[in-house]
Amino acid sequence: MSYLTIKLSKYTKQNDSNVNFDRKHLVNRKVFQALPQCLMENMSGTKLDILWSPVHHDKFIVWGPDITLYEVAKLSEIEKKTTFSQISSTRGATVVASQSASGVRCVDISAIADHPDPLLALGHASGRVTLASLKQTYDPLGLVGREFVPKYGRPCNGLSWNHDETNLVAVALDKHRSDHCIQVWDANRSSLSTDEFTDNTSALQSEPARPIAELALSETAHSVAWTDLGNRTLAASMNMKHIKIYDLREQSGPGYVTKYSVIYFLNAWVHTSF
Template sequence: MSSLKVLWSPTRDDQFLTYGNAINLYRVGSLKTYHPQKGQQVIKLSDETYAQHLSVNTEIPITKCVAWYPKKEPENLLAVGQANGKVTLTSFGSADNHDLIGKEFIPKHTRQCNYLVWNPVDCDLLAEGLEKYRGDASIAIWHIMAKHNSEQATPPERQRYSSTMSDPGAISKPFIELGTSDVSSSFSWFHSDPKTFVTGMGSKYLKIYDLRDISRPHLMAQTRSVYGVCTDPRNNNRIAAYTDIHVSVWDLRSFERPILTLQEARPVIKIDWCPTRLGFLAVLCKDSSSIKVYDTRLVGTEELEPAIIERTVSSHDSSVLSCFSWHMSHVNRLLTLTPAGVLRDITVYERIPVVLIEKLT
């Protein structure tokens, strides 16, 4: 991979991982209570915290993307997408004896895996985005447990899995396939309605689907902002996505056009809603040493329209950032990562000066 990525654990407050050529697991501790043991090496993340390396997984040589299983058990279960489209379930050390470890999901034709997204509620469902290949689907939704009763009514669009003859642990047909005409560039499940999801399709549309009827989109908006689509975990009506230097936010109750469009000075490379604060949207741009955090809570209301609040969070040494990850339970806390692998633990403090900026529509 061209750069490292970082992910906070969805279930452990004190763990995160980085991945690139290998997947490394770390534990975070407080410097106030740190007592180094002989030969122990740690990474200083901030003036208050450090990271200790726990384990490494080098079993999958070409890692395109990693998704961390959102349940505590099995511990540290990871879905790893590869350049050939194969998805492998893996972990670290002590969890290797679990039945799911080593299970593989293989699309019909070899093509790159672009994203992996676990369903946050029905955690047996894993969405994979694939490069376009002829008439094959660009979205594959796998059921990792295959707990389907043969007597249960199943829509014709759903395809139950089947194992390959050569490897009984390899799943060759997805639970659901979708998107035979366009490539899917991004994907996000809705947190309060786990049977629905939104995907950026064909550089032209955001489409919302319901698993109970995937024959057509439930809602659709025409836009060039189809990358990095994400649903606000604390507001099921809010969606954000980007293209080039623009970030757009939609409200499902008026999905025809964005309620907010932000213009950045440089191309956007990552956006994500804060999981602990309603309406906080983080934006990272290419070759930037800072992350902008927009408070969009009052966008669309009479109190603040047409303005939003912006907070800028900079790396400690002004290094260019390549990735960030919100902490799943600690308020306003995130990890940043540079292309060289330098990690920083940052909190978006409320006392940071705020700047009102014009809303662009």
């Protein structure tokens, strides 16, 4: 038997000034419990999110004014004169790459194991979602630079990569009366990136891709998370008062709705009783 635990928060990036540390990525990583404190000492007063890569277990990102990729190693393996943040008695984190987070409202890291470095989905104020790799030395899957653009522009409030069907990314958007606020995109079916256009690109190929699923017409989604109750089951915080659970295999709307006073952000876990 499985049951769902949902973590709720009134957190929004615009109105909070602390570290939001996603501890679901710390399973079997107790050695890194001091990580938020050591980074907060270096960047006190700045709103930070910290996310571990689900497949590159020695890498994480810190997201604030910039998005910075860190790599963890034993202190004895870090080269002398290299600047690092000590996160335990035996390990340190060094900066691998960094870029500005200007205009970025939400970030998530994919679980695509074949990508050599963490692949990020970046949600922007316009609703556009872009795929990026901070250390873009090799892109064997051709995913870096791809974009997903809603029919009507409005802020992107949340992102969630599916960890089972790793090509799927769910997006939570502000309300538009003529569009759905939850959209699920297939990273393999994105419109072409700018670098991929050539004189031989047909008009059909260059047309924007569409989501493979659209949910909740004329509503607001504040955040979205895959639940693991099924490969295509989503939980979403909606309209500042509801949690709705959607099974993408069904066509009849949300299968479960519960009401809370104010909800901005959620994380979902599934626990199995033995």
